[in-house]
Amino acid sequence: MKVTEIMRRKMCFSFEVFPPKAEQPLEPLLQTLEHLYRYEPDFVSCTYGAGGTNAGRNVAFCQAIKESGRTIPVTHYTCIGNSREQIKADLQRYLSLSVDHILALRGDFPKGWTETMGDFDYANELVEFIKENFPQFTIAVAGYPEKHFQAPSLEADIAHLRVKQDAGADFIMTQLCYDLDQFRRWMEKIRQAGIHLPIDAGVMPVLTKEPTIRMAVSNGSAVPRELAELIARYGENPEDFKKAGKEYTVRLIYEFVNAGIDGLHIYTLNRWQDVSEILEASGIRGKIRSGE
Numbered sequence: 001m002k003v004t005e006i007m008r009r010k011m012c013f014s015f016e017v018f019p020p021k022a023e024q025p026l027e028p029l030l031q032t033l034e035h036l037y038r039y040e041p042d043f044v045s046c047t048y049g050a051g052g053t054n055a056g057r058n059v060a061f062c063q064a065i066k067e068s069g070r071t072i073p074v075t076h077y078t079c080i081g082n083s084r085e086q087i088k089a090d091l092q093r094y095l096s097l098s099v100d101h102i103l104a105l106r107g108d109f110p111k112g113w114t115e116t117m118g119d120f121d122y123a124n125e126l127v128e129f130i131k132e133n134f135p136q137f138t139i140a141v142a143g144y145p146e147k148h149f150q151a152p153s154l155e156a157d158i159a160h161l162r163v164k165q166d167a168g169a170d171f172i173m174t175q176l177c178y179d180l181d182q183f184r185r186w187m188e189k190i191r192q193a194g195i196h197l198p199i200d201a202g203v204m205p206v207l208t209k210e211p212t213i214r215m216a217v218s219n220g221s222a223v224p225r226e227l228a229e230l231i232a233r234y235g236e237n238p239e240d241f242k243k244a245g246k247e248y249t250v251r252l253i254y255e256f257v258n259a260g261i262d263g264l265h266i267y268t269l270n271r272w273q274d275v276s277e278i279l280e281a282s283g284i285r286g287k288i289r290s291g292e
């Protein structure tokens with residue numbers, strides 16, 4: 001089954017995890033996965049270090065998901081430092097493991113880089129290459145409700161998203177966003193720009209103060225007043241912060257679902273306990289399953 005087929009039938013529900021470093025065992029993440037399977041994700045996506053650092057663990061993990069037969073693995077993949085030949089070899093490897101869903105990304109430049117240092121400069125070129133050479137893949141691309149931080153304007157960024165659609169992308173996975181008014185405006189704008197791809201909305205749980213601020217700022221994302229107040233009020237007390245952050249995340253999940261998305265994608269940060277608590281408190285999995 002393809003993720004796009006699932007999205008045509010119902011709202012999709014999925015998780016993102018990141019693989020361990022090369023020298024660390026895979027086992028803890030496999031256990032995390034067992035806990036996450038309880039929520040019957042339609043797919044689990046696995047991040048990919050730009051430049052291919054740690055790519056082996058990404059492959060091993062996607063393979064483990066595939067072999068479990070419990071859900072669809074979606075690998076992330078970036079252009080950074082990659083030649084056409086290398087990309088071909090990597091994609092063949094995924095396909096040999098029956099991993100045929102990919103989030104095609106340019107990737108962030110490693111420190112000191114100002115370009116991809118590979119054969120492709122932008123994600124749309126990677127999408128086109130995959131479509132031409134490996135049409136078996138279902139291809140997701142990144143979307144930025146608050147615009148990508150390097151784009152000169154939201155309109156320019158949406159135009160680039162349109163190019164990714166025209167190159168053959170199948171669905172959009174969105175960057176973290178806490179500003180739901182902006183998210184709804186972006187949805188409207190991309191539809192007006194002729195982008196009809198299904199939207200899989202990424203939800204970043206609010207669990208700890210510094211990473212929450214760091215991730216928002218590094219992506220050029222807004223911290224709305226409600227979240228800023230939460231940080232101001234509970235920032236010095238990690239336990240209270242996490243409790244309030246989880247409640248905030250539950251509200252956020254419902255705002256996304258009510259915005260008319262096609263899929264809900266939880267960035268788990270590999271923290272299955274926290275994610276489980278959020279899902280239990282929200283009851284969202286049952287609601288999505290029953291189509292309420």
Ligand code: FAD
Nearest residue numbers: 047048050076105106107108122123142148150151160175
């Ligand atoms: P592009 O679509 O190529 O866009 C990059 C910038 O260039 C944008 O500003 C865009 O407006 C502009 N642009 C696009 N096309 C053109 C063009 N033809 N001419 C001029 N400008 C253009 N990174 C990782 O390294 N590993 C991961 O696993 C990972 N997972 C992610 C998951 C999600 C859901 C998201 C949203 C992002 C993820 N990222 C990951 C981050 C991503 O790699 C960065 O945001 C990166 O900076 C941009 O990647 P992109 O594919 O959106 O690039």
